Amino acid sequence: MRVIIVDDEDLARGIVREYLASHLDIRIVGECSNGFDAVKAITESKPDLLFLDIQMPKLNGFEVLDLLDPRPRVIFVTAYDSYAIKAFEVNAIDYLLKPFSRERFEKALLRVAGKEGDEPQDAVDNLIRSNRSLNAPIERILVRDGSRVHVIPSPMVDHIEAQDDYVSIHSGGKKYLKLERLSDLEAALDPKRFVRIHRSHIVNIERLVRLETYAKDSRIVVLNDGTKLPVSRPGYEKLKGLL
Amino acid sequence: MHPILKDRRTLALYLLAWLAPGLTLATLMATTAKAPWGGAICFSLPAMIVYAFMSLSSWYVCRAFPLPGTDLAKTLSSLFFAALLSSALWLLACYAWASALEWMQPGLAPRERYMDSLPLLASFGVGLFLIAAAVHYLIESLESARRTERNALELQVLARDAELKALRAQIDPHFLFNSLNSISALTSTDAAAARTMTLMLADFLRMSMNFGGLEMIRLEQEIALVRHFLEIEKVRFGNRLVVQTEIGAGTLSARVPPLLLQPLVENAVNHGIAQIPDGGHLLLRTESDGGSLRLLIRNPVDPGRTKPRGRGMGLTIVRRRIERLYGSGGNLDVQETGGNFVAVLTIPHQV
Numbered sequence: 001m002r003v004i005i006v007d008d009e010d011l012a013r014g015i016v017r018e019y020l021a022s023h024l025d026i027r028i029v030g031e032c033s034n035g036f037d038a039v040k041a042i043t044e045s046k047p048d049l050l051f052l053d054i055q056m057p058k059l060n061g062f063e064v065l066d067l068l069d070p071r072p073r074v075i076f077v078t079a080y081d082s083y084a085i086k087a088f089e090v091n092a093i094d095y096l097l098k099p100f101s102r103e104r105f106e107k108a109l110l111r112v113a114g115k116e117g118d119e120p121q122d123a124v125d126n127l128i129r130s131n132r133s134l135n136a137p138i139e140r141i142l143v144r145d146g147s148r149v150h151v152i153p154s155p156m157v158d159h160i161e162a163q164d165d166y167v168s169i170h171s172g173g174k175k176y177l178k179l180e181r182l183s184d185l186e187a188a189l190d191p192k193r194f195v196r197i198h199r200s201h202i203v204n205i206e207r208l209v210r211l212e213t214y215a216k217d218s219r220i221v222v223l224n225d226g227t228k229l230p231v232s233r234p235g236y237e238k239l240k241g242l243l
Numbered sequence: 244m245h246p247i248l249k250d251r252r253t254l255a256l257y258l259l260a261w262l263a264p265g266l267t268l269a270t271l272m273a274t275t276a277k278a279p280w281g282g283a284i285c286f287s288l289p290a291m292i293v294y295a296f297m298s299l300s301s302w303y304v305c306r307a308f309p310l311p312g313t314d315l316a317k318t319l320s321s322l323f324f325a326a327l328l329s330s331a332l333w334l335l336a337c338y339a340w341a342s343a344l345e346w347m348q349p350g351l352a353p354r355e356r357y358m359d360s361l362p363l364l365a366s367f368g369v370g371l372f373l374i375a376a377a378v379h380y381l382i383e384s385l386e387s388a389r390r391t392e393r394n395a396l397e398l399q400v401l402a403r404d405a406e407l408k409a410l411r412a413q414i415d416p417h418f419l420f421n422s423l424n425s426i427s428a429l430t431s432t433d434a435a436a437a438r439t440m441t442l443m444l445a446d447f448l449r450m451s452m453n454f455g456g457l458e459m460i461r462l463e464q465e466i467a468l469v470r471h472f473l474e475i476e477k478v479r480f481g482n483r484l485v486v487q488t489e490i491g492a493g494t495l496s497a498r499v500p501p502l503l504l505q506p507l508v509e510n511a512v513n514h515g516i517a518q519i520p521d522g523g524h525l526l527l528r529t530e531s532d533g534g535s536l537r538l539l540i541r542n543p544v545d546p547g548r549t550k551p552r553g554r555g556m557g558l559t560i561v562r563r564r565i566e567r568l569y570g571s572g573g574n575l576d577v578q579e580t581g582g583n584f585v586a587v588l589t590i591p592h593q594v
Contacts, residue, residue, distance in 0.1 A: 008520070009421070009479055011428035018431055034520040055417070057518045058545065079420035098424035140547070153547070 001113070004030040004045065006038040006064065007053035007077065012098065016051050016077075019105045035059020036149050039067050043147040047072050049112060054078045059142070059149070062131040067144040069179050071124065075108050087130050091123035129184065137190035141169060143176040150176060154193070158207050159229060160185060162200040173225070195242060197221060197235035205242060245299050258295055265291035268367055272360050285344060290337050294368065297329050297336075298375035305379040322376055323369075330368025337364060403567075413502075414451060415509060418476075425479050440478055447471040454501035459593075462529065462536070463495040469508050469527065476512050483522025484512065491530035498593045499536070500568060506557040507540050507586050515542035515584055536592040544584040558586075565590060 054061035269287035429437035523543035565573035
């Protein structure tokens with residue numbers, strides 16, 4: 001099994017390293033001290049298992065996981081986080097509390113190994129979603145581009161368009177694809193600034209220049225960069241209420 | 244139990260106060276009803292004493308209908324009714340008394356005089372009852388004001404106790420468990436360092452607990468506490484945490500409230516240094532101009548950092564404490580400029 005250890009503290013990584021030493025079938029293919037390095041290493045090395053610290057600078061454990069596709073199996077590690085622990089328990093996800101014993105470590109390893117082919121992706125999805133709602137309204141959107149991570153501050157987002165399983169985030173003339181549901185993003189963004197004007201479109205109202213009506217239920221908005229987006233009837237009601 | 248009846252002295256004063264309306268009544272009887280002075284006095288004063296006790300019943304009415312009440316009309320009508328009832332009873336008692344006097348000393352206070360004085364007595368009865376009610380309301384409002392003030396003081400004391408207790412127990416769990424984890428790691432790689440760190444952590448915890456219960460400590464002691472904390476954090480963060488201290492002359496002996504600097508330093512590490520992948524320099528500076536003590540903490544911050552969840556109380560608690568201790572003489576000023584966060588605590592330099 002190929003493993004990557006992610007923790008911003010060198011000593012903490014050392015313990016996992018030490019405990020793994022006796023497992024000859026497990027190879028450590030990378031150690032990362034922050035989220036950006038982790039996304040790069042995981043995307044490039046495609047490990048089977050992650051030891052993932054939650055509290056890290058810039059990008060926390062959940063955000064790292066949200067950016068990965070496909071996602072390896074994960075054992076979360078935390079010193080103290082009552083919200084996270086509750087979420088883990090609810091979703092039956094493996095976690096370790098620092099400081100942990102070798103026995104506890106072995107137990108978690110066995111559980112994760114036993115999940116061979118039985119991926120609890122829903123559980124992790126739930127976890128990421130509940131963590132996002134705790135931090136709502138989000139002030140930035142994270143997008144992975146290959147092995148790189150882009151951080152888009154919310155105010156810089158012009159509009160977002162749904163594209164099958166993905167969303168296309170338009171910001172400053174550039175487009176970023178993210179594996180995400182439009183409704184999840186809608187729930188996480190500041191409702192006073194971002195409005196779902198259409199089944200497939202969310203717009204930053206600060207970019208709106210004017211609203212044009214063609215027929216009774218045929219409306220569009222025009223943005224400051226000239227983009228025209230369709231507005232549905234419920235979307236129009238929402239806009240009316242806000243402007 | 245009626246408050247006036249509780250104390251013998253207040254009772255005596257109360258009855259003495261009723262002499263005034265008694266004399267007034269006698270005078271009025273003498274002038275309007277043309278009753279002889281002696282008779283009027285003999286009649287009025289005892290009658291008034293009786294009514295003094297009877298009008299105490301207005302207290303019960305006041306209690307049943309407190310002001311400000313919901314139904315003012317109901318309150319007033321009840322009071323009037325009670326006044327009329329009391330007066331009526333009193334008039335009967337006066338009649339009996341007048342008859343008794345007549346029997347004891349005929350000619351002194353004839354019953355006709357009583358009948359003539361009936362309207363006067365009636366108005367006295369109702370009027371005095373209402374005045375008694377008014378006085379009762381006044382007493383009640385004074386009492387309630389005093390009770391509110393006492394409650395407020397008690398709450399303040401309780402709040403301070405709770406805060407001190409919280410301070411004593413206030414060890415950041417992240418700090419504690421991460422430190423223990425670091426010790427756990429060191430046990431197999433560097434046993435001597437593991438022991439050192441264990442002892443440092445024990446000393447830090449002991450100091451935190453002891454200081455939390457004290458009113459004031461020397462700045463020297465608070466700096467020692469902060470230094471212990473930072474030494475432990477340096478093991479965790481390695482090169483990411485570099486500490487500079489600049490201690491001003493004469494500052495170490497200053498008296499400061501305990502655990503005032505520690506939360507600020509914790510913030511500097513948790514929200515500042517820890518959020519930056521490469522870490523940075525933490526500066527702690529103390530200086531004094533004789534009158535004011537200035538404590539400064541500067542640390543780098545990531546301007547795009549996400550707001551801490553559930554935290555943020557540290558600064559508020561520090562502000563509240565110095566406001567309570569020093570009023571406008573103490574100040575906590577925080578500023579974020581050029582990627583650095585600076586917190587400056589200014590308090591009077593006491594020794």
